[in-house]
Amino acid sequence: MSTYISKEVGEDLARARIAGLKKMSRLRVEHIGMFYTVLRLWRDGFAVEAESTPPLRGLVDIYEGPNLLYQCLIVASGAEGGEMVYEFKRQTLAQDHAPLDFERGVDAPIGLLGKE
Numbered sequence: 001m002s003t004y005i006s007k008e009v010g011e012d013l014a015r016a017r018i019a020g021l022k023k024m025s026r027l028r029v030e031h032i033g034m035f036y037t038v039l040r041l042w043r044d045g046f047a048v049e050a051e052s053t054p055p056l057r058g059l060v061d062i063y064e065g066p067n068l069l070y071q072c073l074i075v076a077s078g079a080e081g082g083e084m085v086y087e088f089k090r091q092t093l094a095q096d097h098a099p100l101d102f103e104r105g106v107d108a109p110i111g112l113l114g115k116e
Helices: 007-024
Strands: 027-031 034-042 045-049 058-064 067-080 083-093
Touching: 027 045, 034 058
Parallel strands: none
Antiparallel strands: 027 034, 027 058, 034 045, 045 083, 058 067, 067 083
16 A cells, blocks of 8 residues: 655645644734734744745734733744744743732732721
């Protein structure tokens, strides 16, 4: 039995795999006000569809649905199997509040009551 697959069939399989990943993914990357679907995300980088996504570079935001997950500085790593792969130079977890520039005491009050 031969395991040879023609070039056309291989390309069709790659397109079908990417279409399935796009359908399942809730992750998006924002670059200059435009959103693109993230096919795969791992600790050191992510992949997007090579055909429909322009080259990305610099600072991007990664969202899961409407929630901001990361702010990242990226660099292109290469293309493989219809995907463009990017690596993180810096990946910062998004916070919903500003960091404190002082140490909060254990017994510090949560709020103050005003006088009436």
